[in-house]
Amino acid sequence: MSTLQVQDLSAGYRRGTVLSGVTTTVDTGGWLGVIGPNGSGKSTLLKAIAGIVRHQGRVLVDGRPLAALRRRERARVVGYAPQIPQLPIGLTVTDYVLLGRTPHLGVLGREGPKDLDVVRSLLERLDLTALADRPLTTLSGGERQRAVLARALAQRAGVLLLDEPTTGLDVGHAQALLDLVDELRREMGTTVVMTLHDLTLAAQYAERLLLLDAGRVAAEGSPADVLTPAVLAERYTARVTVLHAPDGSPVIAPVRS
């Protein structure tokens, strides 16, 4: 069970507030897609939920304020895959993904067979097995991105925050990743909050979309409700047409002038 409640959240940096009055709830096993133009505050929202950016307002998981949790306990509750991660130098892919198990290790801090199993299966699912012993720094952009996501998934937290998880991934690897997240959601009730620029993919995977504009919620609802030509023209200054995939989900196609 991991219901995420965000109440009147505001956040910012030294230069000022960039996110104001965001309120939303994501039920256990729900998938919220956060969309919006560049600089609208999507990454800041995820960072504020993860507790790494100063904020006002409340973030609760199953009614418990995250601010009250210790670091280790918080890491078991919320997993976060940043858009621009800091990668430790000298670690192999396996060692790096194993770091995701840290909140679950016993007092001696040694990983056990279960931890290694979790890591092995994630490497397999994200097509990283052949790269398991490679130093992280030698990977391509898309391979590195998959390693970062594997680490966040290894955490097995009830709430998973994914910031632009498909950046740099080819269409097949992007689908494999989103399918894997969907499986975790169905099997383990993982609650997902994901930012994504690809509105078509966002509509296919997220149950609900929250559209940010200039740090405020401009629209929230089902993909079909939020992704209308009028909303997209107003918020993105974009010329688009909305088509429909065979499953009925909206496909956002740019229109050249």
Ligand SMILES: Nc1ncnc2c1ncn2[C@@H]1O[C@H](COP(=O)(O)OP(=O)(O)OP(=O)(O)O)[C@@H](O)[C@H]1O
């Ligand atoms: N560390 C920081 N210090 C100061 N300002 C920041 C910092 N990080 C982000 N900002 C500013 O906050 C605003 C929101 O940034 P944020 O990264 O949350 O936007 P975003 O919606 O994720 O954008 P994008 O789609 O370009 O990734 C922007 O104006 C940005 O310049």
